[in-house]
Amino acid sequence: MYKALADAIKDAEREGKSLAQVALAAESRDQGRPVEDIRAALQRALDVMRSAIEKGLVGDLYSASGLVGGDAAKLRSSAIGPLAQTPFRDILTRALAVQEVNAAMGVIVAAPTAGGAGVLPAILTGLAKAKSVTDEKVVDGLATAGLIGAVVAERASLSGAEGGCQAETGAAAGMAAGAATEMLGGTPSQVGHAVALTMQGTLGLVCDPLGGLVELPCVFRNATGSAIALAGIEMALAGITFAIPVDEVIDVMGEIGREMDVRYRETAGGGLAATPTGRRLAKERLYQIKRSDA
Amino acid sequence: MVSLLDIIGPVMVGPSSSHTAGACRLGLLARGLIGGTPQRGLLQLHGSFARTGEGHGTDKALVGGLLGFRPDDERLRDALQIAEREGLDYKFEKVTIADAAHPNTVRINVELDGRKATMLGSSLGAGRILVQEIDGYPVEVTGNLHTIVLVAEDRKGSIAKITGILAEHDINIATLRLSRKERGGDAFMMIECDEEPDKKAGEELRGLDWVRWTRRLPKVSGG
Numbered sequence: 001m002y003k004a005l006a007d008a009i010k011d012a013e014r015e016g017k018s019l020a021q022v023a024l025a026a027e028s029r030d031q032g033r034p035v036e037d038i039r040a041a042l043q044r045a046l047d048v049m050r051s052a053i054e055k056g057l058v059g060d061l062y063s064a065s066g067l068v069g070g071d072a073a074k075l076r077s078s079a080i081g082p083l084a085q086t087p088f089r090d091i092l093t094r095a096l097a098v099q100e101v102n103a104a105m106g107v108i109v110a111a112p113t114a115g116g117a118g119v120l121p122a123i124l125t126g127l128a129k130a131k132s133v134t135d136e137k138v139v140d141g142l143a144t145a146g147l148i149g150a151v152v153a154e155r156a157s158l159s160g161a162e163g164g165c166q167a168e169t170g171a172a173a174g175m176a177a178g179a180a181t182e183m184l185g186g187t188p189s190q191v192g193h194a195v196a197l198t199m200q201g202t203l204g205l206v207c208d209p210l211g212g213l214v215e216l217p218c219v220f221r222n223a224t225g226s227a228i229a230l231a232g233i234e235m236a237l238a239g240i241t242f243a244i245p246v247d248e249v250i251d252v253m254g255e256i257g258r259e260m261d262v263r264y265r266e267t268a269g270g271g272l273a274a275t276p277t278g279r280r281l282a283k284e285r286l287y288q289i290k291r292s293d294a
Numbered sequence: 295m296v297s298l299l300d301i302i303g304p305v306m307v308g309p310s311s312s313h314t315a316g317a318c319r320l321g322l323l324a325r326g327l328i329g330g331t332p333q334r335g336l337l338q339l340h341g342s343f344a345r346t347g348e349g350h351g352t353d354k355a356l357v358g359g360l361l362g363f364r365p366d367d368e369r370l371r372d373a374l375q376i377a378e379r380e381g382l383d384y385k386f387e388k389v390t391i392a393d394a395a396h397p398n399t400v401r402i403n404v405e406l407d408g409r410k411a412t413m414l415g416s417s418l419g420a421g422r423i424l425v426q427e428i429d430g431y432p433v434e435v436t437g438n439l440h441t442i443v444l445v446a447e448d449r450k451g452s453i454a455k456i457t458g459i460l461a462e463h464d465i466n467i468a469t470l471r472l473s474r475k476e477r478g479g480d481a482f483m484m485i486e487c488d489e490e491p492d493k494k495a496g497e498e499l500r501g502l503d504w505v506r507w508t509r510r511l512p513k514v515s516g517g
Contacts, residue, residue, distance in 0.1 A: 001295065001296050001297065001298065023298060024298075026298075027297065027298040027299070030295055030297065031297060031299075038298065038299065041299055041303075042299075042302060044305070045302050045303060045305065048305045063309070064348075064349055064351065065349055101308065102308030102309045103308060103309050104308070104309075105307050105308055105309065105314070105351050105354070105368075105370065105371045106307065106308060106368070107305060107306065107307055107308075107366055107368055108305075108306065108307075108308050109302065109303055109304075109305050109306075110303060110304055110305075110306055110311045110315070110420070110421065111301065111302050111303070112301050112302075112420075113311055113420060114306065114308050114309055114310050114311045114314070114315070115309075115310070117308075120302075142302050143298065145301070145302065146298035146299070146301045146302045147298065149301035149302070150296040150297075150298060150300075150301050153296045153301065154296055158301075158420065159419045159420065161312075161419065162419075175301075211346060211349055212342065212345065212346035212349070213309070213346060213349040213350060214308070214309040214310050214350065215309070215349075268346075285349075286348070286349060
């Protein structure tokens with residue numbers, strides 16, 4: 001797989017192909033698997049993503065601690081708010097839905113991780129619905145997202161414990177923005193700018209879940225991460241470019257992650273987890289989990 | 295090498311790839327070691343597994359793995375109740391294995407029909423796992439391929455004999471690692487295979503009088 005998005009973009013431009021096509025070709029070479037095989041696996045992932053969204057929208061799922069749940073349904077049925085009845089609102093709702101399913105031990109696709117699993121399905125399926133995009137194109141989008149994620153894994157990190165939330169929901173937002181930009185007709189170079197424009201907005205984001213659980217703020221970070229991705233998509237498709245090359249943005253995300261204090265890397269030692277209320281809730285709820293399992 | 299399908303995947307029961315999917319795979323490997331659902335399981339949790347495991351369903355995922363559920367099986371959520379129905383007597387303990395041990399580490403002790411096995415493994419993140427010790431022997435098993443681990447007397451021709459048995463059973467070797475502490479000391483072998491070594495192949499290896507100890511572990515991750 002590619003280690004720099006610049007190389008993938010160069011290959012795509014030279015061969016007159018999409019980034020999805022060069023990503024699938026690279027994966028096929030690396031793994032010795034036919035492209036059709038890889039596409040079929042991505043289609044299965046898409047099916048799981050869709051069914052997670054459907055389950056999460058019902059609103060009857062709660063996490064083991066009871067800290068999160070029911071909010072996707074709340075957002076879906078609310079008539080108030082400036083984004084009501086827009087694809088933007090629908091995407092935020094979908095992101096919450098997937099992450100609520102995840103917190104309730106439902107089946108999701110870790111893309112790139114379980115904690116950031118809401119952003120990519122929300123953006124891709126939400127925009128596919130709004131713009132009547134075929135499944136074939138959405139599967140292409142997953143391939144492009146996979147390429148971007150692989151480059152982030154190679155150059156920086158995809159783990160909150162290593163790089164903070166910028167490496168989880170931040171990376172997910174970058175993947176989703178690049179994938180959607182291509183899905184909606186953007187060029188390979190516009191995909192690069194979409195990723196850069198999105199990830200510049202999540203740099204420095206800490207991983208600070210209450211009690212160390214993938215619940216709060218993770219569920220909401222998937223919605224706000226989706227909003228940032230939408231901003232990146234909108235700007236890139238308008239032809240806006242970002243002066244710092246995308247690979248350098250990814251590199252600096254890794255650098256910031258390595259320098260981030262351990263309290264901000266999934267340990268529940270800092271950030272929201274360490275607020276007075278964060279500590280109190282974590283203590284109460286963890287006690288409740290032990291009681292309900294006994 | 296990073297695979298596209300590692301990034302868009304795995305399909306798994308939430309909430310955490312390390313605390314849930316990885317834990318489930320460790321349980322599956324322990325099940326493979328003993329050759330079925332154990333009657334007894336003692337699960338000793340270390341570090342973050344001990345601290346935040348309950349909230350992440352690590353307990354359910356480990357027991358679910360022992361029951362043979364894969365990381366995407368929704369029955370994981372009810373694994374503790376199912377274990378009681380299926381006669382798996384499990385117990386959890388919080389321990390400190392070693393200060394330097396990976397934060398998500400568990401020692402699994404299983405028992406079936408009088409046979410016992412012990413395994414020490416860690417969940418490294420994104421669902422990837424590493425087993426470091428089986429029955430007290432140091433190993434490095436990832437679960438990405440079917441694996442045979444074996445300790446034998448250091449003697450000429452042993453590798454040829456072992457690979458011969460595997461070839462007879464139509465098993466292709468993907469990787470083979472060999473090490474020994476000293477000349478004439480015990481040789482340690484780790485063989486990763488493309489096909490699943492059947493029980494008979496395992497018995498033939500165990501039947502060699504210079505083989506001291508051998509175990510088969512199933513493939514529990516990868517496409």
